[in-house]
Amino acid sequence: MSGLEVRGLSGGYAAGHDVLRDVDFTAAPGEIVGILGPNGGGKTTLFRALLDELPVRRGELSLPGRPAYVPQTDQARLDFPVSAHDVALMGAFGRTPWFRRIARADREAADAALERVGLADRADTTFGALSGGQRQRVLIARALVQDAPLLLLDEPLSGVDGASAARIEAVFGELRAEGRTLLVATHDVRQAGEWDRVLCVHGRQIDFGPPAAVLSPETLRETYGDELIVLEGGGRAVGIGHHAHGH
């Protein structure tokens, strides 16, 4: 698998109004990149650009293939008549011609993906009847079925229960071992510090590099502006009182 290369990326939703500018970074296969930034700072815009869905975009992108996108769970309709298995199976829709039934291999892939996120026993449960953490795991299972070399995850650990968070982080480790590249938007500085690279954005790229080099109080202050930064002994940034999360 090849990696991700982003050079001089700028863009937004209307001409002359860049939401994000001067983004420049690379991510190798098997790397997890944490993306830190305030709400409205450009994290989702970066994902839209990588998904080729940003109306205005400049710069160069080199992607290892079509990325899989894992949205926040509140983007999904809870009243839709779909089971966890139905949602996981959506990951195979794009490769199935309209005139063909979903292949048996893809059905098995959906079963395996749910098993991997610890929800094999909830496969027939309606999506809306699952807990928040379980819903997030189902959306990750959908991305697993896509079998993409690059995964874009929008705050997958925000507001999830401890058991779900542990399972999700274990899956991240497996995907990393498989050589897939993960871009994970998060507000959790401590968590981002455990990954391979950190990208800080606030309308533009503030910094990018190994966590030890990037996660300084100065960089975090520049990233989050006036929002509260909680510091712990030695000036190390360990968390930001910015966005509620459940662990």
Added chain:
Amino acid sequence: MPELAPYLQRAVLEIALLAVPAGLLGSWIVLRRLAFFTHAVGTVSFPALVLAGAWGIAPQLAALAAALGFGVAQERIGRGGRLAADAATGLILVGALALGVVLASDVFESGAQVDTLLFGSLIGLTDRDLWLTALVAVVVVVLDASLRRHWLAGGFEPGSSRALGLRPVLADRLLLMGIGAAAIVALDAVGALLVTVVLVVPAATVRLITDRLGALQAGATGVALAEGLAAVWLADALNVGAGPALAVIGGAVFAAVAAATAARARAVPA
């Protein structure tokens, strides 16, 4: 068993054909929250139907032109950004009804035809009406078979559709066009104001009792057929319009199912 009168045979055939879009598209209308759009497509056709009657042109052609005009007007108003889409639809609806009434009462003096245009009639169905409904039923089957995955994924969580390798914009446009076509062929039976009685109410009723798409579509088709046949019988027996009869039956069935599911929910707390 006595043979049905020819006009009743046509009415039964029309209802059976309409049950197909009612079940397949009706489910998507309910799931994708397009009931207001569906109602609007029917209502905006009212002034066009008045004109079609006065000028002797095919009503379906006039309704198609009205539906296309509605789509363009809604998009223009919505794109302006000053008005929400549902507010724009509401304004267009009121305008269409007012225009239709003025045309019917003051310009062409259509008189009693207005009732038929607004509430439908299964008595005067022609071969062309039946063939058009059959054509739309076939098109709806093809659309549903080919685009149901796009509609499912896009309706469940629209933000990921393209990332999943789907084509949400094209699929959604074809869904709206399919709904427009189904609304137009339903006009003969239920009129401009009651299109939703066929295309929304059966699916909304079945949605109360199922959490699975396949069951929803099959159930809505069956309910649309059963309610339609009951309405034909009631309209013929009481000499009332089929549209209003279907509205009463559909509303009563929906209310009964809603009451039953609510009572069951109270009896079995989650």
